[in-house]
Amino acid sequence: MYGMINRAIEDLVVATDGRETWDEILDKADINVGEFNDCESYDDALTFKLVAAASEVTGQSSDSILHAFGRHWILYTGREGWGAVFDSAGNNFIDFIRGLDAMHSRVQLAMPHLKMPSFSVIPTEIDGQFTIGYRSDREGFSPMVVGLLTGLAEQFNERWDIEQTGWRSENGFDSFTVRDVSIDCAQERAISAG
Numbered sequence: 001m002y003g004m005i006n007r008a009i010e011d012l013v014v015a016t017d018g019r020e021t022w023d024e025i026l027d028k029a030d031i032n033v034g035e036f037n038d039c040e041s042y043d044d045a046l047t048f049k050l051v052a053a054a055s056e057v058t059g060q061s062s063d064s065i066l067h068a069f070g071r072h073w074i075l076y077t078g079r080e081g082w083g084a085v086f087d088s089a090g091n092n093f094i095d096f097i098r099g100l101d102a103m104h105s106r107v108q109l110a111m112p113h114l115k116m117p118s119f120s121v122i123p124t125e126i127d128g129q130f131t132i133g134y135r136s137d138r139e140g141f142s143p144m145v146v147g148l149l150t151g152l153a154e155q156f157n158e159r160w161d162i163e164q165t166g167w168r169s170e171n172g173f174d175s176f177t178v179r180d181v182s183i184d185c186a187q188e189r190a191i192s193a194g
């Protein structure tokens with residue numbers, strides 16, 4: 001993974017638990033890289049070592065760390081230096097996910113050797129509900145995708161229920177059901193207004 005991903009994990013740990021906890025995690029993971037370079041590629045195994053060590057030191061599950069990190073990445077780290085790319089991808093939750101592959105391709109122009117994931121948006125029969133498909137060469141990042149999607153909804157001030165409902169072990173790719181909760185709120189408001 002590119003260094004910016006590992007640095008985002010550092011960002012989150014330092015912001016929530018402090019620099020000493022981060023140093024403890026690096027010690028536990030036996031990692032001596034100094035500073036992560038944003039534009040350098042690191043072995044994916046290093047990212048998983050960081051997550052496992054963070055889980056041991058903080059007592060949180062690896063899934064919840066990946067989730068928190070995905071959300072943090074969207075709301076804070078990811079925008080650093082990429083604000084313009086981010087803003088061009090779409091101006092609501094669903095449009096942004098529809099434009100994600102094109103946006104990742106633009107990022108790929110700037111950074112060689114990337115292995116970008118691919119996302120699809122499929123409407124369901126239920127109003128305001130969609131299935132998001134996530135295809136990747138990598139395995140083990142689906143909790144992070146839930147966190148990324150959660151951060152994305154927050155970024156647009158939208159309210160979505162996000163849940164993984166399909167797994168690559170069964171279907172060859174992961175999928176998530178997302179439901180626009182503001183529709184429920186609007187209906188509740190209409191009912192209570194009589």
Ligand code: HEM
Pocket residue numbers: 001002004005074078079082083085086100104107111113114115116117135136137138141144145148149152
């Ligand atoms: C400004 C916005 C964004 C930028 C600059 C960006 C950039 C990147 C970069 C550099 C990587 C690492 C690729 C590699 O090391 O090979 C990556 C991976 C990834 N991105 Fe994005 N990204 C952005 C937004 C998003 C959003 C909104 C999502 C939402 C779902 C997302 C989902 C992912 C996932 C799941 C991975 C890695 C896991 C995998 O390969 O399956 N990204 N992105």
